[in-house]
Amino acid sequence: MHPALSVIFFTAVSGTGYGLLFLLGLILAADALLFSRAQALIVLATGSVFAAAGLSASLFHLGQPQRAWRALSQWRNSWLSREGVAALLSFAPVFALGFALWRDAAASTLRACAIVLAVMAVITVCCTAKIYTSLKTVHAWHNAYVLPGYLLFGLLGGAAWLWALAAMTGADDALVQRDLPVLVAVLAAACAMLKRFYWRFIDTTRHAATVESATGLGRYGAVRSVEAPHTEENYLTREMGFALARKHAATLRVIALVLFAVLPVALALPALIFRSTTLAIIHASVTALCVTAGIFVERWLFFAEAKHVVMLYYGSEHTRMSANLVYRR
Amino acid sequence: MTMLPPPSPKKLGLVIDLDICVGCHACAVACKEWNDGGQFGPLPDENPYGKEPLSVWFNRVHTYEVETQDNGKPPMTVHFPRSCLHCETPDCVTVCPTGASYKRAEDGIVLVDEDKCIGCQLCAWACPYGAREFSEQRGVMQKCTLCIDRIYNETLDEIDRQPACVMACPTRARHFGDLGDADSAVSKLVAERGGYDLMPEMGYKPVNKYLPPRERRDGCPSKVATPQEEKVDFSTASPLLRWMDKLLSR
Incomplete structure (x- = not known):
């Protein structure tokens, strides 16, 4: 299959972004005080910028990008449509968490937003992977290794960037x-x-x-x-x-x-x-x-x-x- | 709406007879000609006279050679037109995120609504038969419409209400009809000749059927295989010719 740069950028960068958001959600849900508010906001902003950049890149793969909004309509059967819907919905907990951090909300509010964010991040990356695994025509995609691969590589990218951000912002030793x-x-x-x-x-x-x-x-013999x-x-x-x-x-x-x-x-x-x-x-x-x-x-x-x-x-x-x-x- | 409709009793499609197709590409050219100007056109050509022309066609004719099991026989040459099979349960429809790719509930024809298509090309990836070709210039996916703007076109004479490829075929290797009706001419042809599905293992249940080529006759291997030395008997020829033969044979 032709490796279009827009699609590679989309899956790689949005995966990393969601990996970062998932890990942030997990950490805040476990211990809301591990990061300072500023540190959490920096990680949240980086993750959501990665996710948004990746999703925007996917628009460059379209022949008619101005009609992209139509892709939100067929979520009942199309994984691409589900991916679009999940990606848009995932920004609700991003903004909610950002607002809660900014307004210094109670730990329980933070935890609730963080859990929803982590769940939405996993759902969105699963949908991305399902776009490919659902294609029976491509043997290298229609198999059990692809979905775990998308999730693991999202996590790896997210963990690496979280480590870099945490080190640079002087987080807990x-x-x-x-x-x-x-x-x-x-x-x-x-x-x-x-x-x-x-x-x-x-x-x-x-x-x-x-x-x-x-x-x-084939009934007659080998075909060439x-x-x-x-x-x-x-x-x-x-x-x-x-x-x-x-x-x-x-x-x-x-x-x-x-x-x-x-x-x-x-x-x-x-x-x-x-x-x-x-x-x-x-x-x-x-x-x-x-x-x-x-x-x-x-x-x-x-x-x-x-x-x-x-x-x-x-x-x-x-x-x-x-x-x-x-x-x- | 890209959910599949409930199975329709009417299943319009093509029956392609591989026994008599001569691979002249008339169906492909007629298809291109009609659809370029038809309701679903144009079918753009990019760089048509340049080094690397690229163009959208709904119908493509391959040629295969089939090694026969019997070693004495020469291999079979089979010409093989390939176009949309208007499957009963195709993934090209259900993967579409916008509702542009759809299967008509009334006759099972699979179409693309070009005003809704965003050109994501996922449907072309989902099709194992290569029925869909993306038009770079128009930014949308294009495919065989079964000449829906001919077969229901009341401004045409009834006899002309058939897909352009069927009309053009000089050997009548292509037949159009309702494959959901067991008594239709096409269904009878399929039953009689053992018409089959392409890639049944994909599970998309194609409506179009292919009629297998008949086993080739033996040919005349002796005539082809051993060219014999030519012998001319001059003993009965005229004396002049015998003298000439002697002279020239020296």
């Missing part, structure tokens, strides 16, 4: 020098494990459909495409037949793993051992940047490595055609 680096390292390891399982799954299994079932000609309907690319071969990525997939997987798992663990451990405020600020900021870059590469691969079942109609012959076009450019 135990949080900055013990809890958050541990959380980042654990989540990074979990993401790496999940991705390893996911990659093994897409490398060793195939979509059930074949060119024989797609044409119904000898002539495509068109000599140049069309929408389908451009959008669904993106083959360039698979050539460098192995290298890009290593780059993604290094960025979102190896470096964050390597940066979190010294912060745990040496317990220095300056070190924590530097390591946390670098970790946040590495994790974000790693999520971008991971998300790019998520699209670029996915094969659409319609390409069966174009057969192996098409892969040559598009490869030629790619090298010619």
